[in-house]
Amino acid sequence: MSVETIPRDTHPAKTGEQSPADDTAPEMQVRHGEDAVIHENLDEAYSEIGGTDPNEGYSESGENYTESSAREVLGNTRELQEHADQEVSLRVRALNGKDHIQRHATLQTARQWRLQSRAGRLERKLVNARPGSHRYKRLKSALTRTEYQMGKVTTARDKIFDRMYARNANDEARILEIAQKERRISEFFINRKVKIEKKRQEKIKDRAGRLKDRPEHRAERERLEQEMKEWPTMEKFEEELMAVVEKKFNARIGKGTA
Amino acid sequence: MSALTKEFLASLGIQLDDTSFAAFADHFDTTLKERIISDIIDELDDEQLAQLEQLKNSDGDQLWHWVQANVLDLSEIIQDEVDILLGDLAENADHI
Numbered sequence: 001m002s003v004e005t006i007p008r009d010t011h012p013a014k015t016g017e018q019s020p021a022d023d024t025a026p027e028m029q030v031r032h033g034e035d036a037v038i039h040e041n042l043d044e045a046y047s048e049i050g051g052t053d054p055n056e057g058y059s060e061s062g063e064n065y066t067e068s069s070a071r072e073v074l075g076n077t078r079e080l081q082e083h084a085d086q087e088v089s090l091r092v093r094a095l096n097g098k099d100h101i102q103r104h105a106t107l108q109t110a111r112q113w114r115l116q117s118r119a120g121r122l123e124r125k126l127v128n129a130r131p132g133s134h135r136y137k138r139l140k141s142a143l144t145r146t147e148y149q150m151g152k153v154t155t156a157r158d159k160i161f162d163r164m165y166a167r168n169a170n171d172e173a174r175i176l177e178i179a180q181k182e183r184r185i186s187e188f189f190i191n192r193k194v195k196i197e198k199k200r201q202e203k204i205k206d207r208a209g210r211l212k213d214r215p216e217h218r219a220e221r222e223r224l225e226q227e228m229k230e231w232p233t234m235e236k237f238e239e240e241l242m243a244v245v246e247k248k249f250n251a252r253i254g255k256g257t258a
Numbered sequence: 259m260s261a262l263t264k265e266f267l268a269s270l271g272i273q274l275d276d277t278s279f280a281a282f283a284d285h286f287d288t289t290l291k292e293r294i295i296s297d298i299i300d301e302l303d304d305e306q307l308a309q310l311e312q313l314k315n316s317d318g319d320q321l322w323h324w325v326q327a328n329v330l331d332l333s334e335i336i337q338d339e340v341d342i343l344l345g346d347l348a349e350n351a352d353h354i
Contacts (some may be wrong), residue, residue, distance in 0.1 A: 084290050
């Protein structure tokens with residue numbers, strides 16, 4: 001795994017250096033004073049770094065008229081913006097007093113937690129949607145997008161931990177402390193993942209049960225029953241995830257003491 | 259006015275002048291709202307979507323009342339999307 005080191009004391013956030021945008025490629029620069037091109041440049045900057053546009057996967061293509069219309073109606077709801085602003089203010093205040101890496105670690109952990117929360121919500125909705133329907137496809141696509149983002153956030157968190165290990169490479173006690181922290185965070189997410197999976201399986205069992213007396217839904221019931229046969233036990237599911245974490249923990253410790 | 263502050267962005271390593279900051283904050287707010295709306299739409303079934311469409315010309319209070327009554331996870335959705343977007347922002351801080 002590559003180690004990307006940004007010494008805390010030389011990071012622009014600490015030294016007060018001006019505009020890192022000036023050091024980037026011209027097409028990624030935020031051109032001061034040119035409002036019209038700023039949005040475009042920000043989008044370009046996001047896409048330049050590997051498809052991480054904040055709107056990625058949020059295309060409205062394929063959306064039906066009712067959805068577009070609902071989107072327009074919701075766009076006029078002032079209260080939504082007010083609530084979002086309140087939440088942003090809370091986060092900004094909560095991060096005061098943390099150093100650069102702590103702040104990034106907190107944000108990535110929160111992001112991962114929230115992506116799981118979104119995925120859980122979508123999975124619960126998906127179970128009750130009719131396969132093949134427009135709603136089913138919409139939810140499925142949103143879930144796929146969320147799972148893709150979850151993969152990326154794990155990479156982002158790994159990078160932050162890489163920096164922490166690199167910064168403390170000669171301090172065994174600190175390496176152990178960081179590895180334990182990383183393991184705790186991973187375990188926390190595994191527990192949550194197990195809970196979500198449990199809930200998902202219960203919903204599917206429930207749905208399959210309800211379809212038993214409805215011959216018109218035989219195909220769906222058979223599909224669900226087939227899926228149920230392929231499930232690992234919850235213990236095995238958890239064990240496999242924990243084994244990955246343990247392996248990583250040992251590798252981190254080995255790396256620190258090598 | 260955006261709840262995002264210039265100081266907060268600087269603390270993530272994003273240094274912007276006033277003009278760029280204003281545009282960036284605006285872009286952030288728009289993106290956040292779009293994501294929240296997308297999530298709300300994912301929450302609604304076809305019947306609820308049709309009801310919402312009917313509220314096109316209703317006043318703000320009536321609309322907000324409907325949203326609160328029909329989107330049970332509204333608060334969670336807003337919190338989720340705020341954290342996800344701030345996380346996206348932090349990840350890309352070095353490139354902005």
